[in-house]
Amino acid sequence: MSSIAEITSQRETQKKLKHPIHVTSEIGTLRTVLLKRPGKEVENLTPEFLQRLLFDDIPYLPIIQREHDYFAETLKNRGIEVLYLEKLVVETLSNPEIKKQFIDDILRESKANVNGAAHVLKEYLLSFSTADMVDKVMSGILKKEIEPEKKSHLYELMEDHYPFYLDPMPNLYFTRDPAASIGNGLSINRMREPARRRESLFMxxxxxxHPRFAGHDVPVWLDRDFGFSIEGGDELILSDEVVAIGVSARTSARAIEKLALNLFKKQDTIKKVVAVEIPKCRAFMHLDTVFTMVDYDKFTIHPEIQGPQGNMNVYILEKGIDDEHVNITHRTNLQEALKEVLHLDELVLIPCGGGDEIAASREQWNDGSNTLAIAPGVVVTYDRNYISNELLRQNGIEVIEISSSELSRGRGGPRCMSMPIVREDLHK
Ligand SMILES: NC(=O)NCCC[C@H](N)C(=O)O
Known part of the structure; x- marks a missing residue:
C-alpha cells in the first residue's frame, strides 16, 4: 500500500503535469512534444538561396514527409502526445482579430522583401482560409503569385530578380530552436539568423x-524582443536545478546572462546556469549538435569540442548579490563541471563516431550526437549514425532508430526536430 508521503507526491506530480508546460530535465519520460511536418516550404528551396536559408541540399518532399511521419509514429507508439505547430497556429488564429494582428506582425517582420507591397500582401493573405494562409506564410509567397503593381521606387525595380515577397521557412521542422521549455515557462527566442527570425512569432x-496555453500562467523567461540571440538547440535542461546553455554561433553570452538572471529571480528551483563555450562554426551550430544527455549520468559528445586533456571553457552562473548580478566561476573541464553540478561521482561521455577521426566527423555532420531522450536511457537517433548508435547500446542505452536520408539534409537530428512540452519529473 502507498504511504501518505507517496500519495501526496503523486498528487503533486499530477498537479504539476496539469500545467501546459512542464520540463525539468532532458531525459524525464516525454509526455507531450511539438513537431512540424515538413511542408511546401522545403520545395521553395533553390540552389542559389540554400546558404541563406541554412540548408546544404534540397530535401525530396514526399520522402522527408514519410521520414518525419515515421518519427512522429515512433513517438506516438511510445505513448507520447504529438502536437503539430502548424495545427496549433491555425487554431490560434481562428479568431479574426488575432489573425489580422498576426498578418500585420509577420509582414512587418518580413519587411526586407515586402517593401511597399504590404497592403497587397495583407489582402492576399486574408483571401485564404486560415489553414491555407498559415501554409502560405510558412511556405513563402512568390512575387509572381501577385499581380504586379506599378513600381514607383528604384529599390522595387532593383529587387525584381529576387523571387519571394515572403521567404519560405524551411527550418520550421526544427521546432527545438525558436523556443525552449524550462520548468513551467519558456524562452521565446530571438533567433540569430534572419532566415529563422520570424519562426518564434508562431510560439x-x-x-x-491558444486555449491550451492562454489563461494558464506560462512565464516567459526571455522574450524575442531581447536584443541578443539565443536558440533552443543551445538550451539543455540538465536537472530541475541546472540548465546548460551553449555559447555558440547562434547563442550570445548576453542572452545567457539575461536568461540566468530572470530564472534566478522568477523561477525558484533553478540554481545554476552552466555556459559551455563551443567553436563557432556551422557543423557545431548549437550545443545539442555536439552534446546531448542520454541518461542520468551519460552524455553523447563530439570529441572535437574538447581541447587536449578535455579542456574547454565552462562558466557556472549563480545568483549574485542582487537581482541584477550573477556570480560567475570558471571551469576548464566539462566532465568535471557536470559531475559537480549534477552531484555525481561518475559520469560517462560517449564519443560520437567512437572517437575515430573520420567516423566522428562524418556522424557528427549528420547529427550523431543529437539524440532525443524520451526516457532515462532511451533515445531516438538517426539510423545512418551506426557507429555512434552501437556505442550508445554498448553503454546500456536503448536506441530507437529512425530513417534520415532527407531529414538530415537540413543539418538537424531528432533533438532539433522536437520541442518537449511536458516531461515527467525525474525520481531523485
Ligand atoms: N538544434 C539544432 O541544431 N537545430 C538544427 C537547425 C538546422 C537549421 N538548418 C539551422 O541552420 O538553423
Missing part, C-alpha cells in the same frame, strides 16, 4: 492566444 501567438 508567441500560441502561448498568448
Amino acid at each position: 508567441q501567438y500560441i502561448i498568448n492566444h
Whole structure:
C-alpha cells in the first residue's frame, strides 16, 4: 500500500503535469512534444538561396514527409502526445482579430522583401482560409503569385530578380530552436539568423492566444524582443536545478546572462546556469549538435569540442548579490563541471563516431550526437549514425532508430526536430 508521503507526491506530480508546460530535465519520460511536418516550404528551396536559408541540399518532399511521419509514429507508439505547430497556429488564429494582428506582425517582420507591397500582401493573405494562409506564410509567397503593381521606387525595380515577397521557412521542422521549455515557462527566442527570425512569432501567438496555453500562467523567461540571440538547440535542461546553455554561433553570452538572471529571480528551483563555450562554426551550430544527455549520468559528445586533456571553457552562473548580478566561476573541464553540478561521482561521455577521426566527423555532420531522450536511457537517433548508435547500446542505452536520408539534409537530428512540452519529473 502507498504511504501518505507517496500519495501526496503523486498528487503533486499530477498537479504539476496539469500545467501546459512542464520540463525539468532532458531525459524525464516525454509526455507531450511539438513537431512540424515538413511542408511546401522545403520545395521553395533553390540552389542559389540554400546558404541563406541554412540548408546544404534540397530535401525530396514526399520522402522527408514519410521520414518525419515515421518519427512522429515512433513517438506516438511510445505513448507520447504529438502536437503539430502548424495545427496549433491555425487554431490560434481562428479568431479574426488575432489573425489580422498576426498578418500585420509577420509582414512587418518580413519587411526586407515586402517593401511597399504590404497592403497587397495583407489582402492576399486574408483571401485564404486560415489553414491555407498559415501554409502560405510558412511556405513563402512568390512575387509572381501577385499581380504586379506599378513600381514607383528604384529599390522595387532593383529587387525584381529576387523571387519571394515572403521567404519560405524551411527550418520550421526544427521546432527545438525558436523556443525552449524550462520548468513551467519558456524562452521565446530571438533567433540569430534572419532566415529563422520570424519562426518564434508562431510560439508567441500560441502561448498568448491558444486555449491550451492562454489563461494558464506560462512565464516567459526571455522574450524575442531581447536584443541578443539565443536558440533552443543551445538550451539543455540538465536537472530541475541546472540548465546548460551553449555559447555558440547562434547563442550570445548576453542572452545567457539575461536568461540566468530572470530564472534566478522568477523561477525558484533553478540554481545554476552552466555556459559551455563551443567553436563557432556551422557543423557545431548549437550545443545539442555536439552534446546531448542520454541518461542520468551519460552524455553523447563530439570529441572535437574538447581541447587536449578535455579542456574547454565552462562558466557556472549563480545568483549574485542582487537581482541584477550573477556570480560567475570558471571551469576548464566539462566532465568535471557536470559531475559537480549534477552531484555525481561518475559520469560517462560517449564519443560520437567512437572517437575515430573520420567516423566522428562524418556522424557528427549528420547529427550523431543529437539524440532525443524520451526516457532515462532511451533515445531516438538517426539510423545512418551506426557507429555512434552501437556505442550508445554498448553503454546500456536503448536506441530507437529512425530513417534520415532527407531529414538530415537540413543539418538537424531528432533533438532539433522536437520541442518537449511536458516531461515527467525525474525520481531523485
Ligand atoms: N538544434 C539544432 O541544431 N537545430 C538544427 C537547425 C538546422 C537549421 N538548418 C539551422 O541552420 O538553423
